[in-house]
Amino acid sequence: MDYAQTYHIGNNQATRTKKTKTVVQTAQRVRPMDAKTQRCERGSKRQTQVSTCGNVANGFLKTSFLPRLKETQTVQACKETVKTESDFYQSLSKLAEHYKIKPIQTSQFEYPYNLALAIWDMEEKLKESVMNWQEIRLVQDSKRTYFISEEKYNTGTTLYYIPIEPLYQMLHDPKRKRNAQLLISVCSYLYHIADIPYFRQEDSYLYWMYEMHKEWVEQDDETDENIVYKLEFEKAEFIGDCIEQKIFNPMSLQVFAQRLNTFKRSDAFDHECWLTASNAFALLTEYPKASIFRNAPMPEQDPDSYEDDNETIGMEKYISFISHTKGWLYENLAESINNEFNEYAAMQEPTICKRFDKKVVTKNTLDFENRLFTLLDDMCSLLYNYKTTRK
Incomplete structure (x- = not known):
């Protein structure tokens, strides 16, 4: 076995001969060296001559210039860092301008602490000042580095189910008939424009929930x-079809403004109905074509997105008109719905993503969703708490 020789330059004393120790056998079965083998002694003040091996030109070609290569890599890394920082601060400036936030000065700090500090500062300020803000992400693609800001309306675990049976009762209550007509115009807006699903439509989620429970009873x-249970289903279907005819009628939407302007308020319930209708009419005026699903996240063009989609509760499942939110039938429906929802990993919620690169930043907001979900909540509460005045 050959061993590399170390050559000491300068005056050296004769080295003492060492006996080789026994080597422990390894997995490669390296044979132990003979302990009797001794190295040759060298006299002092002598230097072994070293000659080059092979052609000098070939040796030059085979030489690796590691220091120079390392320097090149360092320069390239520095250039990339400079570009990253430049893109970062340009994107940060656009983000701050969009949200009207003054970012902290961090350019005096070293990379990457300056970037981390700027992100932390921006997140804290966005959290305090921007409604519906969810998160910011720093994205780096092959061309540039930029921020993406995500805004999301948080629905929590609320079922936005608008009961229509109280509306039917209100229509047959002489004292509250005008209230019912005003609220029918509100429901007509929600049905036609806001695109709220109706439980008697076969393509709605609740339609099939009703059908499933009906089959169980049968x-x-x-x-x-x-x-008694069968009569509950017949009642839900009859009232559901009756109210749908009224809110489906385009005239209910056309006379919305007239009903609102001529509505007289004489008690707290009247005022509550008028206020709810006013908010609905304001939405209709400002967003005449806006659907509640306008900012629903779209499944990504990804082979795995089908599985992700199956693990998410769609908005159409927790927003709908329903027969009633009281009684035996609803309790059974709610139990099945909750059991199903517990199998999902997430809920689909209105979301806007804004990209702060060289492109024009979208000016979309979730103002419509904030106001519409408040309207749905008001309608649910108003109809749930309604008590007929008929005797």
Whole structure:
């Protein structure tokens, strides 16, 4: 076995001969060296001559200039850092201008602490001043570095189910008939323009929930209790079809302004109905074509997006008209819905992503969604708490 020789330059004393220790056998089965083998002694003040091996030109070609290569890599890394910082601060400036926020000065700090500090500062200020702000992401593609800001309306775990049976009762209440007509115009707006699903439409989520529970009841034994349950479904279908005809009628939307302007308020319930209708009419005026699904996240063009889509609760599942939010039928529906929703990983919610690069930044906001979900909440509460004055 050959060993590299170390050559000491200068005056050296004769080195003492060392006996080789026994080598522990390894997995490669390296044979131990003979302990009797000794190295040759060298006299002092002598230097072994070293000659080059092979052609000098070939040796030059085979030489690796590591220091120069390292320098080149360092220069390239520095250039990339400078560009990253430049892109970063340009994007940060656009983001700050868009949200009217004054960012902290961090350019005096070293990279990458300056970037981390700027991001932290911006996140804190966005959290305090921008409604619906969710997060910012720093993205680096092959061309540039830029920010993406995400705004999202947080629906929590709320079921926005608008009960229409109280509206039917209100129509047959002489004292509240005008209230009912005004609220029918509100529902007509929600039905036609805001695109709220209706539980009697076959393509709606709640339609199939009703059908599933109806089949279960029909498969049960015929008992007095079972007959009552069947009547519940018949009632829900009858009232549902009746109210849908009224809100589907385009005239209900056309006379919305007239009903609102001529509505007389005599008590707290009247005022609550008028205020809810006023908010709905303001939305209709400012956003005459806006649907509640306008900012619903779209599935990405990704082979794996189908699985992700199946793990997300779609907005059409927790927003809808419904027969009622009281009684045996609703309690059973709600239990099934909650059990199903517990199987999902996330909820689909209105979301806007804004990209701060060289392109024009979208000016879209979630103002419509903020106001519409408040309107849905008001409608649900108003109809849920309605008590007929009929005796």
